[in-house]
Amino acid sequence: MSRKLIFHTLGNLLICLAGTMLLPLGIAIYYYFSAGEPKEDLFAFVYATVITLCVGLILRFTIRPAEPELGIREGFAIVALGWVFVALFGSFPYLFADVFSAEGRSPLEEFSFCYFESMSGFSTTGATVLTEIEHLSHAMLFWRSFSHWLGGMGIVVLAVAILPMLGVGGMQLFRAEAPGPQTDRLTPRIAQTAKLLWGVYILLSVLETLLLWLGDMTLFDALCHTFGTMATGGFSTKNGSIAHYDSVYIETVITFFMFLAGTNFALHYRALRGDVKSYFKDTEFRFYCVVILSSILLVSWNTVRFENVDGQIPYDSVWVSIRHATFQVLSITTTTGYGSADFEMWPALSQFILVTLMFYGGCAGSTGGGMKQMRFLLLIKQSGAEIKRLIFPHAVLPVRVNDRVVPPEVLTHVLGFFFFFIGIFAIVTCIMATLGLDLITAAGCTIATMGNIGPGLGDVGPIDNYAHIHTAGKFVLTFCMLLGRLELYTVLILFSPNYWKK
Structure with missing residues (x-):
C-alpha cells in the first residue's frame, strides 16, 4: 500500500476544499459591507481557507508517490480518511468564529461541537448542536448547508462508482451498470461517472432552487434548503425547519426532490437519456415506492384516528394528516431529516413506523443513508427462498433482482x-x-x-x-x-x- 499516494491524494482533496471555502468567504464579505454582519466570521473563513490550502499544497507537492496507480487498499484509506480530513478542516470556520464558545466550556468541548457540526454536514446527517440557528451569519448558514451539498456530490460517486469497485456498498450488484465506459482501471471510470452523475445532481439542484424561490423563500433560503434536500442532509436556516414556512407549496416541492434524492442516481441519468421506463423496470425502485406509499397510508390513518400519549388525536383533518405523513415519511425514509411537524406528538404506531424507516434508508446509489432499500429487498427475497427450500429441499432457488441472479x-x-x-x-x-x-x-x-x-x-x-x-x-x-x-x-x-x- 502506498501511503505517499494516500496523503498526496488527500492534499488534492484539501486544495479543492479550500476552493469551496471561497464561496462562503465571498458571502461573508458581501454581508459585512451590506448588512454589517460580524467581521469575525469573515476572518474565520480567511484563516480556514489559508490553512486548508497550505496543508493541501504541502501534502501535494512534498509527498510524491512513486506509483500513481490507485489500488483497492489505497481506495479504502482515501475514502475513509478523506471524510475525516474534510470534516476536520471544514470545522475550522466554526472554531475561528467562536460559534460554539461559551463561558466554562473547555477547548476540547468546543472542538467537539465544531467537529460534530462539520461531520454532520459533510456526512449529510443533519444532526445539529446549535441551539439558535437563526443567530448565525449568512456565511455560516451557507457553509453548513453547502457542506451537505459537497458531501452529497461525494456520496453520489462514492455509492455508484467507488464502493462497488471496492466490493462494498449496496450497488456492488450493479457494478457493471454504472453509466460511463467499462474499464478495469479504477480512476478513468470514476472520472467519467463523476461527470455524468454530477451533471444530474447539479441540474436537479438548480431546478429545485428555482421552484423554492417561486414560493415564500428568499433566494438564499431556497439555495440552502436545496443543498439540504438534494444531499438528503436536512440542515435548515430556520429553528423550526420546514415547519417555519407552513407552506403546502414548499413542502410539496421539497417532498418531490427528497424522493428523487433518495432514488438511485443512475436511474435519473438513464431517464434524462430518454429511458424513463428504467424507473419501473428497477426492482429496488418499485420496492422503494411500495415502502413509502404503505407507510404514508398507515401513518395518515393512525394520526387521524388514534390518540397520542397525551390523549389527543394529532389531526382532525384527513388532508392535514396526509400532508404531514407524506412529508415526514419521505424525510425519514430518504434520511433527509427535515421537519414539518413534531412526530414525537404522534401515536406510538406512527413513531414506530418512522423508526423502522430510519433503518431502511434510501436506495443504493442515492445520497440517502440508512441500510439501503436494496439490502432489505435482498434479505426479504433470501428469506423467502429459505422458506421454499424447507418445502423443496433439493430445489435450486436463486435470488433474482432485475432478472439477474444475485x-x-x-x-x-x-x-x-x-x-x-x-x-x-x-x-x-x-x-x-x-x-x-x-x-x-x-x-x-x-x-x-x-x-x-x-x-x-x-x-x-x-x-x-x-x-x-x-x-x-x-x-x-x-x-x-x-x-x-x-x-x-x-x-x-x-x-x-x-x-x-x-
Missing part, C-alpha cells in the same frame, strides 16, 4: 452488513446510555447518526438538538456518522491488522 457473495455481504449494523447499534446505544441518556434517547441518537438522518427520538427529537450530549458522546456519534455514511466496511476494514500487512 451472486452468493453479495447475499453473504448483506447478512454480514445487517449483523455489523445491528451489533454496532446495540453497542453504541449502551455507550450513550452509560453517558447519562435515557434508553429512548440513546437508541434514537444512535440510529439517527448511523443512518445519517439527524433528528431522532427522546431528547434529540425533531424540535431538539444534540448540544446536551456529553463530549465523549459527541465524538462517538461523530464516528457513527462516518460509519453509516461509508457503509461500515469502508471504515471497519482500517481496523483490521491484515489490511496493513504488505
Whole structure:
C-alpha cells in the first residue's frame, strides 16, 4: 500500500476544499459591507481557507508517490480518511468564529461541537448542536448547508462508482451498470461517472432552487434548503425547519426532490437519456415506492384516528394528516431529516413506523443513508427462498433482482452488513446510555447518526438538538456518522491488522 499516494491524494482533496471555502468567504464579505454582519466570521473563513490550502499544497507537492496507480487498499484509506480530513478542516470556520464558545466550556468541548457540526454536514446527517440557528451569519448558514451539498456530490460517486469497485456498498450488484465506459482501471471510470452523475445532481439542484424561490423563500433560503434536500442532509436556516414556512407549496416541492434524492442516481441519468421506463423496470425502485406509499397510508390513518400519549388525536383533518405523513415519511425514509411537524406528538404506531424507516434508508446509489432499500429487498427475497427450500429441499432457488441472479457473495455481504449494523447499534446505544441518556434517547441518537438522518427520538427529537450530549458522546456519534455514511466496511476494514500487512 502506498501511503505517499494516500496523503498526496488527500492534499488534492484539501486544495479543492479550500476552493469551496471561497464561496462562503465571498458571502461573508458581501454581508459585512451590506448588512454589517460580524467581521469575525469573515476572518474565520480567511484563516480556514489559508490553512486548508497550505496543508493541501504541502501534502501535494512534498509527498510524491512513486506509483500513481490507485489500488483497492489505497481506495479504502482515501475514502475513509478523506471524510475525516474534510470534516476536520471544514470545522475550522466554526472554531475561528467562536460559534460554539461559551463561558466554562473547555477547548476540547468546543472542538467537539465544531467537529460534530462539520461531520454532520459533510456526512449529510443533519444532526445539529446549535441551539439558535437563526443567530448565525449568512456565511455560516451557507457553509453548513453547502457542506451537505459537497458531501452529497461525494456520496453520489462514492455509492455508484467507488464502493462497488471496492466490493462494498449496496450497488456492488450493479457494478457493471454504472453509466460511463467499462474499464478495469479504477480512476478513468470514476472520472467519467463523476461527470455524468454530477451533471444530474447539479441540474436537479438548480431546478429545485428555482421552484423554492417561486414560493415564500428568499433566494438564499431556497439555495440552502436545496443543498439540504438534494444531499438528503436536512440542515435548515430556520429553528423550526420546514415547519417555519407552513407552506403546502414548499413542502410539496421539497417532498418531490427528497424522493428523487433518495432514488438511485443512475436511474435519473438513464431517464434524462430518454429511458424513463428504467424507473419501473428497477426492482429496488418499485420496492422503494411500495415502502413509502404503505407507510404514508398507515401513518395518515393512525394520526387521524388514534390518540397520542397525551390523549389527543394529532389531526382532525384527513388532508392535514396526509400532508404531514407524506412529508415526514419521505424525510425519514430518504434520511433527509427535515421537519414539518413534531412526530414525537404522534401515536406510538406512527413513531414506530418512522423508526423502522430510519433503518431502511434510501436506495443504493442515492445520497440517502440508512441500510439501503436494496439490502432489505435482498434479505426479504433470501428469506423467502429459505422458506421454499424447507418445502423443496433439493430445489435450486436463486435470488433474482432485475432478472439477474444475485451472486452468493453479495447475499453473504448483506447478512454480514445487517449483523455489523445491528451489533454496532446495540453497542453504541449502551455507550450513550452509560453517558447519562435515557434508553429512548440513546437508541434514537444512535440510529439517527448511523443512518445519517439527524433528528431522532427522546431528547434529540425533531424540535431538539444534540448540544446536551456529553463530549465523549459527541465524538462517538461523530464516528457513527462516518460509519453509516461509508457503509461500515469502508471504515471497519482500517481496523483490521491484515489490511496493513504488505
